[in-house]
Amino acid sequence: MSETVAIRVESLSKTFGRRKKRRVEAVKRITLEVHTGQVYGFLGPNGAGKTTTIRMLLNLIHPTEGCAYIYGQNVQRNHSVLRRVGAIVEGAAFYNFLSGRRNLEVLARTANNYDPKRITALLEQVGLAGRAEHRVKGYSTGMKQRLGLAAALLSSPDLLILDEPTNGLDPSGMHEIRQFIRELADEHGKTVFLSSHLLSEVEQVCDRVAIINLGEIVREGAVTDLLEGKTQLRVEVSPADKAAQVLQEHWSLSTTMTLPAIPSPPIPSPTTAAVKQPGNSNARWLTVNASHDDAPHIVRHLVNHDIDVFQITSQRQSLEEYFLSVVREETERAAG
Amino acid sequence: MGSFGNLFRAEWLKIAGNRWVAGCLKWVFPILIFGFILLMAVILALSGAARESFQEGAAEEPYLWTEYALSTWNLPNNPIGRLVLLGFTAVVFAGEYQWKTWKNTVPRRHRVSLILIKFLALGVFVVVAFVSMSIIFAAGWGVLTEIAGVPYGPALSGDVLTDFAEDYLLQASQAFTSTIIAAGYAALAGMLTRSILGGVLVGVGITFLENLLILILALIGWFLGFYKIVHLYRLTPGYNLLNVNMWVTENHAQRVTMFEDSRHLIVMSDTLAFSLVVLAAWIVGLITLTVVLFQRQDITS
Numbered sequence: 001m002s003e004t005v006a007i008r009v010e011s012l013s014k015t016f017g018r019r020k021k022r023r024v025e026a027v028k029r030i031t032l033e034v035h036t037g038q039v040y041g042f043l044g045p046n047g048a049g050k051t052t053t054i055r056m057l058l059n060l061i062h063p064t065e066g067c068a069y070i071y072g073q074n075v076q077r078n079h080s081v082l083r084r085v086g087a088i089v090e091g092a093a094f095y096n097f098l099s100g101r102r103n104l105e106v107l108a109r110t111a112n113n114y115d116p117k118r119i120t121a122l123l124e125q126v127g128l129a130g131r132a133e134h135r136v137k138g139y140s141t142g143m144k145q146r147l148g149l150a151a152a153l154l155s156s157p158d159l160l161i162l163d164e165p166t167n168g169l170d171p172s173g174m175h176e177i178r179q180f181i182r183e184l185a186d187e188h189g190k191t192v193f194l195s196s197h198l199l200s201e202v203e204q205v206c207d208r209v210a211i212i213n214l215g216e217i218v219r220e221g222a223v224t225d226l227l228e229g230k231t232q233l234r235v236e237v238s239p240a241d242k243a244a245q246v247l248q249e250h251w252s253l254s255t256t257m258t259l260p261a262i263p264s265p266p267i268p269s270p271t272t273a274a275v276k277q278p279g280n281s282n283a284r285w286l287t288v289n290a291s292h293d294d295a296p297h298i299v300r301h302l303v304n305h306d307i308d309v310f311q312i313t314s315q316r317q318s319l320e321e322y323f324l325s326v327v328r329e330e331t332e333r334a335a336g
Numbered sequence: 337m338g339s340f341g342n343l344f345r346a347e348w349l350k351i352a353g354n355r356w357v358a359g360c361l362k363w364v365f366p367i368l369i370f371g372f373i374l375l376m377a378v379i380l381a382l383s384g385a386a387r388e389s390f391q392e393g394a395a396e397e398p399y400l401w402t403e404y405a406l407s408t409w410n411l412p413n414n415p416i417g418r419l420v421l422l423g424f425t426a427v428v429f430a431g432e433y434q435w436k437t438w439k440n441t442v443p444r445r446h447r448v449s450l451i452l453i454k455f456l457a458l459g460v461f462v463v464v465a466f467v468s469m470s471i472i473f474a475a476g477w478g479v480l481t482e483i484a485g486v487p488y489g490p491a492l493s494g495d496v497l498t499d500f501a502e503d504y505l506l507q508a509s510q511a512f513t514s515t516i517i518a519a520g521y522a523a524l525a526g527m528l529t530r531s532i533l534g535g536v537l538v539g540v541g542i543t544f545l546e547n548l549l550i551l552i553l554a555l556i557g558w559f560l561g562f563y564k565i566v567h568l569y570r571l572t573p574g575y576n577l578l579n580v581n582m583w584v585t586e587n588h589a590q591r592v593t594m595f596e597d598s599r600h601l602i603v604m605s606d607t608l609a610f611s612l613v614v615l616a617a618w619i620v621g622l623i624t625l626t627v628v629l630f631q632r633q634d635i636t637s
Contacts, residue, residue, distance in 0.1 A: 016634075058443045060635040082443040093436035098353045109346035111444035112339040151440065 003071060006159050006191040007034040007057065012066035014052050026052040028215040029066065034193055034208075036158075039185045041206035041223070042195040043323055049215040050195045051090050054163050057193075058087055070159065083111065086157035088165055092148025096137040100128055100147050103136055104154060113155050122150040141168030149177070160184065161193045166201060174198075178205050203319035211326055218330045223319065232317050233288045233295055235302070236310040240284035243307045247288055247298065254287035254321055283310055289317070289325065343449060347457040357427045362461060364420065365411060366469045373476030380483045387484045394486035401488060402500045405474040408466055409504075409511040413577075418518055418543060419536075421462070425519040426535030428454055429626075430526030438635045451627045455519070462515050466508070506584050510577060513615055517573045518543060520622025527629050530637070546574050554594055566594050566602050573618050575604070576611035583608040 014027040027049040034040040044050045055061040057068050059075045059082060067074050073081035094103045101119060108114040123132045126146040136144065145168050152160055162181070166174040182205055184190040196202050202209060203223060210220040219226060232254060237243040244253055288298060292314045302309050317325075337345065352358055359367075379386045393399075411417035432438045441450055481488035490496050521542040526535025545552075550569045557563040569575055575592065582590040592604040 055439075055635065058439070060439055060442055062632070062634060079446055085443065087443060089439045093439065095350060095353065095435060095437060097355065098349070102349060102353060106346045106349050107440055107444065109342040109349070110441050110450075112342045114337075114342055 004036055005033055005069075006036045006038075006071060007032070007040075007193060008069040008072075009033075009053070009057070010067050010069070012053065012056060012068055013064045014049075014056060014061060015064045025215055027056070027063075030212065030215075030217045032210050032217060032220060034191060036191050037185055037189050038208055039181060039192040039194060039206045041202035041209035042193060042212065043199065043202060043209055044195075044212035045327055048212045050212055051163055053212070054087070054089055054161055054193075054195060057161060058082065058085065058089065060089070083155060084158045085161060086152035086155060086159070087161040087163070088145070088148040088152050089161075089163050091141075091164065091167055092144045092151070094136045094144065094147060094151075097135060099133050099135055100139070100143075100150075101132040103147065104151060107151050108154050111155055118154070119150075122153055125153075126150045142170060142173055145169055146173075149180075157190070159191045159193065163195045164197065165194065166196065166198060174201065181205050199320035199323050200318070209319070211323060213327050213330045214334055216330075219326050227317060227319065227322055231291050231314055232321065233290050233292070233298060233312055233314050235286050235288060235298060235312045236283055237286060237302060238283040238308045238310070240286060242305070243284075243302055244286055246302060246305045246307065247286065250301070251294070251298070252289045252325070254289055254317075254325060283308070287321070340453075343445065343453050344457060347453045348460075351428060351457055351461060354427070354431075357424065357431075358461075362420075362424055362465045365408075365417075365465055366472050369408070369469050369473050370476065373472065373480065376480050377476075377483060380480055390480065390484040391486050394481070394484070399477060399481055399486065399488050400490060401474040401478060402490065402496070402503070404477045405470040405500070406503060406507050408469040408473050409507045411466070411469075412462070412511040412515045412518075419540060421515055422518055422522040422539040422543070423532075423536050424461075425458060425522035426526045426532045426539060428458055429523040430530060430532045430535040433526075433530035433637055434532060436637045438637075442635055447630050448627050451523075451630050452623070455516070455523070455623055455626075458519055459512065459516060462512065463508070466511070470504075510581055510584070513580075513619070514573070514577050517615070517618055517622065520619065520626065523626050524622060524629065527626055527633070546572055549574075550592070550594070557595075563595060563602060567604070570604050570606060571614055573615060576606075576614045576618075579606055579611040580608065580615070583611070 009030055009032050011029045011031055012027055013025070013029050015023055015025050017023045030049075030053065042050055042053070052061060056063050057070065057075065059079060062076070067076070069075070070081050071084060075081060094100075095106065098106065101123065104119045104122070105114060105116075108119065120129070120132075123129045126149050128143060128146055128150065131139070131143065136147065139147065145165065149162075149165060152162065160181075165181070166177050169177060178201060181192050181194065185192055185207075194202065194206060206223055208220075208222050209226065210217050212218070235243070235247075247253060288294075290298060295312055295314065299309050299312060380390060412421060432441070478488050518539065522535050522539035525538030525542065526532065529535060529538060549572055550566070553566045553569055557565045569592070575590070579590040582588060589605040589607065594602040594604075
């Protein structure tokens with residue numbers, strides 16, 4: 001296997017519990033490949049199997065079946081390949097009784113790559129230089145997360161595996177980390193495998209994503225490919241319940257929201273003013289998974305069913321909406 | 337510093353950096369001895385009656401620094417001393433689960449090295465703590481004899497130092513062996529339960545059971561009419577530590593007899609070599625078991 005593939009996972013499975021009643025299939029025969037230099041997003045709802053997969057990649061959990069390869073080396077058989085990996089797994093955890101600097105020293109010495117200058121530089125890079133000598137016990141979640149990032153970068157790894165790296169960070173901290181991740185890939189050629197709940201973050205940062213649900217990869221591809229042609233139409237209608245029923249005969253609906261929760265449409269219009277009349281209190285926005293060309297058909301269809309249409313706008317589906325629709329679809333499919 | 341040296345230093349930083357644990361569970365011995373000596377010094381300096389009593393003690397049995405230096409190594413075999421050591425071991429091994437820090441270290445090193453270094457660091461920590469306690473106790477008692485104006489022997493000479501070094505090594509080795517076996521129990525229990533408290537409780541339980549084993553075996557033998565089962569006691573660390581001690585101090589085997597008043601009389605009396613082999617097997621076995629268990633374990637926290 002060439003060096004162009006940073007991670008390869010082949011039919012990887014993990015089942016917890018030996019007794020039949022307690023057996024949980026956390027990961028089911030997943031297969032994926034991450035190429036070098038990519039920022040790869042790994043998405044899934046809670047309990048989907050993201051962290052279990054990451055732990056198997058780091059040889060923390062033994063797979064029940066299948067193999068995980070990093071730079072072509074089976075991580076279970078060739079542990080030393082993990083020296084090329086830096087990771088944050090399920091929130092950064094440290095020896096609370098030691099200072100931030102000492103924690104990094106312990107980890108660097110454990111990996112046999114202790115360099116005090118590098119530690120100082122990393123602490124500065126993640127904005128912890130001023131608190132480096134303080135015990136981690138007094139650190140906020142965000143500070144621990146920053147220290148976790150410094151720990152992951154200690155050995156100048158070629159591959160970074162980051163499980164929820166922006167957890168606990170404030171918006172500016174999150175922005176910094178996002179930029180930093182992109183910089184690592186674009187300027188330093190690092191590969192980043194990123195698991196996150198923040199889908200807008202993934203959309204902004206990742207080149208490619210895999211969506212995992214109930215232990216299985218349900219979608220995989222480049223972000224642009226996955227979202228290509230995924231436009232949605234937002235229709236303001238009354239009565240909304242009847243409209244939803246009518247539309248679902250031909251199109252799938254994404255989300256429904258009551259009027260007050262909806263942000264103002266991009267261009268104010270007399271129609272918008274009309275919507276806000278007390279008499280239109282039944283009006284709601286419906287999001288329809290349909291293309292721009294479907295707009296006239298949708299309006300005609302609604303009007304033919306005596307439904308008032310106040311306005312209709314088209315928008316590109318966000319990764320978040322795409323993710324939610326995929327997860328809902330797959331969960332329904334799994335439930336039979 | 338080499339790879340192994342770095343790993344050892346990392347483990348040492350963790351143990352020493354956990355000041356509360358290191359202070360309460362390890363440095364407590366030297367600190368208590370120091371406090372005791374200090375208190376005695378104040379009492380002797382201020383009270384004539386105390387000085388007299390101290391002098392009488394010296395007249396009955398001369399104070400020897402060699403004895404005081406050796407006596408500290410009895411502490412690991414004392415129940416309280418044992419409990420403290422079990423607690424310390426449980427923190428060293430099970431602490432990583434509670435702090436959720438295995439996930440940081442396991443990808444950085446082979447699991448075997450991570451466990452072996454813990455045993456080594458633990459051993460070194462025990463030796464450093466008890467040797468410093470020996471020094472504090474022997475030197476401190478010298479200060480007390482100075483205050484009370486009594487002799488403190490034996491005078492330093494080549495022969496005295498050679499004999500002392502030999503005795504000290506033997507005494508320390510026995511205590512160290514016993515400590516490492518107890519640590520093995522606590523380590524194994526800590527890894528299995530993934531909890532510090534679990535490690536201590538199971539470790540104490542195993543130590544207690546081991547002391548009761550001869551009675552349990554005797555009862556089983558008596559109920560089943562299979563008296564030879566008592567011979568299993570010969571494989572326990574407790575019996576073999578006693579036997580080694582007897583060989584070292586009295587130059588003969590520790591004799592244990594069971595069912596004395598019956599035709600099923602069982603006498604256990606073994607050679608020094610037998611006991612050394614059994615003890616070595618226990619140490620290697622416990623460490624190996626801990627390593628194997630850790631190798632197979634899923635780190636889920």
